Amino acid sequence: MRFLIIGGSGFLGAELARQCSTARHEVAATYLTRPGETTGVEWLPLDVRRREDVAALIAAFRPEAVINTASRSADWTTTATGAVNVALATSATGGRLVHVSSDAVFSGAAIHYDETCVPDPITPYGAAKAAAETAVNAIAPTAVIARTSLIIGDGGSPHEALVHSLATGKGRGVLFTDDMRCPVHVADLAAALLELAASEYHGIHHVAGSDAVSRYELGRLIARRDGLDPDRLPSGRRADTNAPGPIDVRLECGMTQQRLRTTLRGARQFLA
Incomplete structure (x- = not known):
């Protein structure tokens, strides 16, 4: 299969590119500032904010499937407008689109959210992600919109880096005991997204881990796995700051998991 990974030099994008290359798919991946290091991948510079550049690249490469992982928390144009540009270009060439969204589209008021729940964001990033979902659904109704949560790996994620800095005394801050999410391992997430890209499914899918854990518990699990002292991690409550x-957002993934061969492991399992 011919894949294009938008944002391929990021944490999730790099894992998608690696899995595509390992499976011997034909794959290209885009980057903004510097290419990734995965071999067997064609690395292409792209700024998703530039509609004409997105259209030209996708028209030239003509992928069968596009997986869009590109976003920036403080940049509406990348997160929302960029998603529009990718959806328009993919639809114009008849490709299949998987758009990666986030649990940030929810306020946390309901705590538990399944695939039928309507976004009610309370942050600019959540609003940009919700706007992107709406646009993708309108432009490419056969696309998959995959909402996910905290993405963890084997040492390469921002949250793991934060835990290491706090546990070694090199960083400042706290891990919240009341801030609940459903972390997912990057390898599980990437495998699930590739499955969905190759399927005939469309619409909203939730692709997150099976465990709801606080950021503090997650930090302790990471510290133990990596041989650090979990008791050195500072804790606090988001509600007191x-x-x-949102404080407590738990993605219910039952419908999506029934459609997947990939098991979406919980943090207590993949960090054991």
Whole structure:
């Protein structure tokens, strides 16, 4: 299969490119500032904010499937407008689109959210992700919109880096005990997205881990796995701060998991 990974030099994009290459798919991946290091991948520079550049690249490569992982928390144009540009270009060439979204589209008021729940974001990033979902659904109704949660790996994610800095005393901050999410391993997420890309499914899918854990519990699990002292991790409550964002958001993935061969493991399992 001929894949194009938008944002291929990012944490998730790099894993998608690696799995595509390992499976001997024909794959290209885009980057904004520097290419990734995965061999067997054609690395292409792209700024998703430039509609004409997105259209030209996708028209030239003509992928059978596009997986869009590109977003920036403080950049509406990349997260929302970029998603529009990718959806328009993919639809114009008849390709299949998988758009990666986030649990940030929810406020946390309901705590549990399945694939039928309507976004109610309370942060600019969540609003940009919700706008992207709406646009992708309108432009490419056969696309998959895959909402996910905290993405963890084997040492390469931002949250793992934060835990290491806090546990070794090199960083400052706290891990919240009341901030609940459903972390997913990057390898599970990538495998699930590739499955969905090759399927005939469309619409909203939730692709997150099976365990709801706090950021503090997640940090302790990471510290133990990596031989660090979990008791050195500072803790606090998001409810006692002015930190923006939802407190407790748990993605229910039952419908999606029934459609997948890939098991979406919980953090207590993949960090054991």
